[in-house]
Amino acid sequence: GENVEQHPSTLSVQEGDSAVIKCTYSDSASNYFPWYKQELGKRPQLIIDIRSNVGEKKDQRIAVTLNKTAKHFSLHITETQPEDSAVYFCAASGGAGSYQLTFGKGTKLSVIP
Amino acid sequence: SQTIHQWPATLVQPVGSPLSLECTVEGTSNPNLYWYRQAAGRGLQLLFYSVGIGQISSEVPQNLSASRPQDRQFILSSKKLLLSDSGFYLCAWGDRRDTEAFFGQGTRLTVV
Numbered sequence: 001g002e003n004v005e006q007h008p009s010t011l012s013v014q015e016g017d018s019a020v021i022k023c024t025y026s027d028s029a030s031n032y033f034p035w036y037k038q039e040l041g042k043r044p045q046l047i048i049d050i051r052s053n054v055g056e057k058k059d060q061r062i063a064v065t066l067n068k069t070a071k072h073f074s075l076h077i078t079e080t081q082p083e084d085s086a087v088y089f090c091a092a093s094g095g096a097g098s099y100q101l102t103f104g105k106g107t108k109l110s111v112i113p
Numbered sequence: 114s115q116t117i118h119q120w121p122a123t124l125v126q127p128v129g130s131p132l133s134l135e136c137t138v139e140g141t142s143n144p145n146l147y148w149y150r151q152a153a154g155r156g157l158q159l160l161f162y163s164v165g166i167g168q169i170s171s172e173v174p175q176n177l178s179a180s181r182p183q184d185r186q187f188i189l190s191s192k193k194l195l196l197s198d199s200g201f202y203l204c205a206w207g208d209r210r211d212t213e214a215f216f217g218q219g220t221r222l223t224v225v
Contacts, residue, residue, distance in 0.1 A: 043216040105156035
């Protein structure tokens with residue numbers, strides 16, 4: 001089955017700096033890569049996703065890049081703000097006709113004002 | 114629009130007692146349904162998923178079970194809870210055309 005590794009597990013940045021979270025996956029057939037943000041005590045919510053036919057996708061301060069050859073994808077947050085503080089999860093799915101998402105273990109991002 | 118309802122929001126149960134968590138989805142038909150568990154400070158562990166009524170796939174061995182009696186209803190059960198069953202349980206659904214998962218509000222289960 002799919003295995004997703006996520007780094008770092010914790011990340012602290014100064015407000016206004018950029019944050020980068022990286023994930024690798026094992027199943028070369030995976031074709032869908034979402035990122036979720038989970039605030040304390042709340043449900044994870046999709047913030048951005050990318051499919052295997054695209055190398056990069058941007059939505060305001062958030063961008064995701066995908067390198068299918070190397071089987072890794074990254075989340076980039078620019079001009080971080082205190083409200084960006086949360087746990088971020090990457091995931092992968094679609095391998096071998098699978099519908100279920102396999103999640104990374106999460107990155108706790110703290111933005112220091 | 115689609116919505117997902119999960120209840121209860123919090124639950125405190127004694128060891129050895131039964132469990133039933135319910136999840137329903139509105140505004141879509143034939144969704145993929147999922148149960149995840151999140152231990153404190155940990156990642157999301159997929160417990161069960163279902164692609165149709167009566168079709169349940171289990172990802173990890175445990176004393177939990179799942180059932181899908183109706184197209185948009187997904188139930189997580191246990192006959193006898195263990196202390197290790199404590200955690201944050203999340204139901205989610207996915208559209209068959211895409212594979213993103215939309216999560217319910219979650220149930221915080223504490224087994225005492």
